[in-house]
Amino acid sequence: MSNEKTDWWVGLFVLLGALALAFLALRAGNLSSFSFAPTYALSAKFDNIGGLKVRAPIKSAGVVVGRVASITLDEKTFQAIVTFQLEKNYLFPKDSSAKILTSGLLGEQYIGLEAGGDEANLVPGATLQFTQSAIVLESLISQFLYSSAEKQGTAAAADANPAAKPAKTTP
Amino acid sequence: MSRPSFLSALGQSVRARLTGLGLFTRFFLMLLQRSGLVFKRPRLVSQQVHFIGNFSLLIIIVSGLFVGFVLGLQGYYTLNRYGSEEALGLLVALSLTRELGPVVTALLFAGRAGTSLTAEIGLMKAGEQLAAMEVMAVDPLTRVFVPRFWGGVIAMPILAAVFSTVGILGGWVVGVLLIGIDTGAFWSQMQNGVDVYKDILNGVIKSIIFGVAVTLIALYEGWRARPTPEGVARATTRTVVTSSLAVLGLDFLLTALMFSH
Numbered sequence: 001m002s003n004e005k006t007d008w009w010v011g012l013f014v015l016l017g018a019l020a021l022a023f024l025a026l027r028a029g030n031l032s033s034f035s036f037a038p039t040y041a042l043s044a045k046f047d048n049i050g051g052l053k054v055r056a057p058i059k060s061a062g063v064v065v066g067r068v069a070s071i072t073l074d075e076k077t078f079q080a081i082v083t084f085q086l087e088k089n090y091l092f093p094k095d096s097s098a099k100i101l102t103s104g105l106l107g108e109q110y111i112g113l114e115a116g117g118d119e120a121n122l123v124p125g126a127t128l129q130f131t132q133s134a135i136v137l138e139s140l141i142s143q144f145l146y147s148s149a150e151k152q153g154t155a156a157a158a159d160a161n162p163a164a165k166p167a168k169t170t171p
Numbered sequence: 172m173s174r175p176s177f178l179s180a181l182g183q184s185v186r187a188r189l190t191g192l193g194l195f196t197r198f199f200l201m202l203l204q205r206s207g208l209v210f211k212r213p214r215l216v217s218q219q220v221h222f223i224g225n226f227s228l229l230i231i232i233v234s235g236l237f238v239g240f241v242l243g244l245q246g247y248y249t250l251n252r253y254g255s256e257e258a259l260g261l262l263v264a265l266s267l268t269r270e271l272g273p274v275v276t277a278l279l280f281a282g283r284a285g286t287s288l289t290a291e292i293g294l295m296k297a298g299e300q301l302a303a304m305e306v307m308a309v310d311p312l313t314r315v316f317v318p319r320f321w322g323g324v325i326a327m328p329i330l331a332a333v334f335s336t337v338g339i340l341g342g343w344v345v346g347v348l349l350i351g352i353d354t355g356a357f358w359s360q361m362q363n364g365v366d367v368y369k370d371i372l373n374g375v376i377k378s379i380i381f382g383v384a385v386t387l388i389a390l391y392e393g394w395r396a397r398p399t400p401e402g403v404a405r406a407t408t409r410t411v412v413t414s415s416l417a418v419l420g421l422d423f424l425l426t427a428l429m430f431s432h
Contacts, residue, residue: 006218009225010220010221010224013329014220016228016333017329017330017332020335021332021371021375023336024268024332024336025371027358027362028335028339028371029370030362030365030367031367
């Protein structure tokens with residue numbers, strides 16, 4: 001085979017590899033969700049971030065407006081400091097609040113940003129004042145169990161002491 | 172004739188293995204040292220990419236397609252039990268980009284290209300072509316081995332990427348066209364779960380390392396082959412066995428390094 005023909009086939013082969021990689025990155029991977037728009041940083045402190053991860057989306061009204069940049073622990077207050085990058089064209093009022101939410105019942109966690117009513121906007125580097133931690137399923141269940149056990153306890157106590165319930169007649 | 176004692180036999184085999192390992196490392200370093208040829212005569216490398224890469228493309232595409240089909244069917248069988256068929260795209264893409272793409276491609280590559288490299292060089296040695304080159308003051312390591320080495324190293328990641336892509340398309344054919352999963356959910360679950368750096372880039376790094384390992388083993392076995400028909404046959408067998416084991420062992424190490432945290 002002549003050299004030029006070989007070169008043509010090799011070129012086709014390499015092009016095919018580049019196309020395959022582009023397909024993997026854009027169609028199968030999340031490169032298309034990478035935004036190269038200019039961003040600004042904000043941070044928020046949470047008592048508990050649950051399973052929030054770096055690069056988790058920041059959503060406002062369901063629209064992705066940014067991503068989590070870093071998560072660290074404040075050594076004094078033992079709260080989690082979450083820094084995130086918002087796209088520059090989205091500005092939020094000063095009293096906006098951040099919540100850690102879960103998409104679906106068992107989906108990934110993200111930060112929901114709710115706009116407040118303040119006239120002034122958050123400046124780059126500002127810290128959000130109002131935050132709500134992630135809901136931890138285990139503590140929710142234990143709370144529910146405690147409260148139902150408490151209810152049962154008071155009901156049993158009331159049954160044991162009929163004098164406390166004069167309205168009820170015993171057979 | 173006295174039989175060697177157990178201890179001296181053990182010592183001898185360990186020493187032989189260490190010598191082999193040292194020779195292998197020196198072979199690698201000698202190839203790297205002479206790699207300047209790649210820039211001086213790139214046509215030699217592109218001929219090898221053509222021989223190693225283009226001719227392996229068909230087997231890679233067909234295998235990738237069938238691996239994708241099977242992943243689609245088996246993945247659906249398991250996911251269906253948990254009512255999360257939509258995650259099929261994620262399952263197929265993650266298994267292909269992280270593990271199956273690089274590993275199966277490397278195994279096929281060892282069988283398809285590695286053996287031909289070993290046999291070619293072994294026969295060159297048997298036909299005293301390498302010796303003839305030395306007589307003509309042409310360094311066979313530079314002229315014969317370096318272009319083949321780089322050809323293999325370049326071709327392998329491309330083949331692995333093609334394999335993963337075709338496999339994902341195969342999973343899509345089975346999942347969406349045959350079984351009837353929603354195509355939007357198939358792709359969006361995949362995009363949410365597959366990370367470009369953590370999954371795809373690490374898969375590409377894996378395939379480059381496998382390419383180096385398989386090509387190097389194939390060339391080394393050809394270089395060391397006894398210049399007889401039987402010696403070449405044995406060297407070809409050793410290429411497949413050693414490089415398959417090396418790929419699987421390296422895969423475990425790399426997975427533990429890359430994805431352990």
